[in-house]
Amino acid sequence: MFMELHFPSSVIFAFFLFLFMLFHIFWRSKAKHSNPIRLPPGPWKLPFIGNLHQLTGPLPHQSLDALAKRYGPLMHIQLGELSNIVVSSAEMAEEVMKKHDIIFANRPPILASKILSYDSTGITFSPLGDYWRQMRKFCTTELLSTKRVESFRSIREEGVSSLITDIASNEGSSINLSEKIFSLIYGMTSRAAFGGKSKDQEEFISVMNEVTKLVAGFSIADLYPSIEVLELISGLRPKLEKQHKVIDRILQSIINEHKEKMEIGDGEGHENLLDVLLHLQNKTDLQYPITVNNIKAVILDIFSGGSETTSTTLEWAMSELLRNPRVMQEAQAEVRRFFEKSGHVDETGLHELEFLKLVIKETMRLHPSDPLLLPRQCSERCEINGYEIPVKTKVIVNAWAIGRDPKNWSEAERFIPERFLNSSVDYKGADYEYIPFGAGRRICPGITFAIANIELPLANLLYHFDWKLPNGMKLEALDMTESFGLSVGRKNELCLIPNLYHFPAS
């Protein structure tokens, strides 16, 4: 989770920075002489800001990759007050996420998660410890298990079917596919989380959209945690608090409604995630009792962790297919053969679509939606490759760079799904050259949920339509520029012309 920097523009702030800079130069030169440690190599650091100036470009994962090519796959950089190591090779990722996993399985504190996630009590940002273990276990066994994901099948089928009807009604004219994909994924996530549709849910989705924009970046306050006043003068704290109030009100209203239904026995059983969580709350043998706020934090994790990541992956898959007509043709041929044989365009037997799976894998190699994974923090001093990693060092794993490393991938920049054919390399955290979902204790618990939400829509988009670029645009002209945010999506939305495919008469 990297960031655009939100700098306040006031004169007071500039003055304040200057004073702090002087203090910092003095403090660092003292610290340097009194305690020399062998940090991994890295670029030269400026006083006060460290290497921030080297990351001000729009795509930090690419800037970090360029630096790592000069300084190596284990690199030290200073961002404001924070000492960071940047991991840019499969070998170093294995050191951090396997050999020393327990030491690096913490998350650094972040203002946004503290305020929005009820003092970081969701799963994503809660510190490594028994509370996180308990909540993570519920997440993997109750909320996001294969069985639970299967139970959401009708939600996916209904969502996809109305998407297809909607697109078909615009046949022949240019549609904003990005927008449609985002609303499909948000809609399906919302129904899985809360059950049927409601006004509250619509409001919740629109606020979550706002929040995503607000937290898409590092805040200056997180980079200088010792200067607490930055939270206020940067404006971030007040903005987050305002959003938090809105989210809390909506979630409370949804929870009240669910509780009322459960009391009168009108619940939908354990069909939606909120009901599952409310039932878990009643368990008597919990090491940590679950509060209503904990439930809200977990629901927020599911939205923030699962929606944009999934929709950007789907959006990139369509973009790459468009640019690679040979691959598009093969994927469409497989999907069409399959659906025509089975006679129904739903999830039955969808796992048999081997080529589609390769397409999704290859998309996530080139476009991991969290290119820098989520930040980790070192919880005790440790040594890697003869270098010392001090306690509290932040760890940035550049999954984007690793997935394009020519040492592991031939023709690394090209979209070639067949590279995964007859290969055991998978995204489940055992192959460190391919880690779009992370690895180790903190690996994404939502893999099954995500893949289900990608496969069915993608298969349907390929089955029902042939796609063209608008205004006679050539395929090579399709802009693939990335935009850094909570997830790395397309800078420009994907607009395409759908043409309905008709079943050949038998």
Ligand code: HEM
């Ligand atoms: C294509 C879709 C997705 C991608 C690429 C993705 C990627 C990731 C990554 C890279 C991490 C950090 C792993 C690490 O630190 O090693 C993560 C964590 C997480 N993801 Fe996902 N994710 C996706 C979908 C989902 C979905 C659908 C959900 C839930 C419905 C979800 C929930 C979470 C949670 C709760 C965590 C935090 C785990 C922890 O800290 O213990 N993700 N995800």
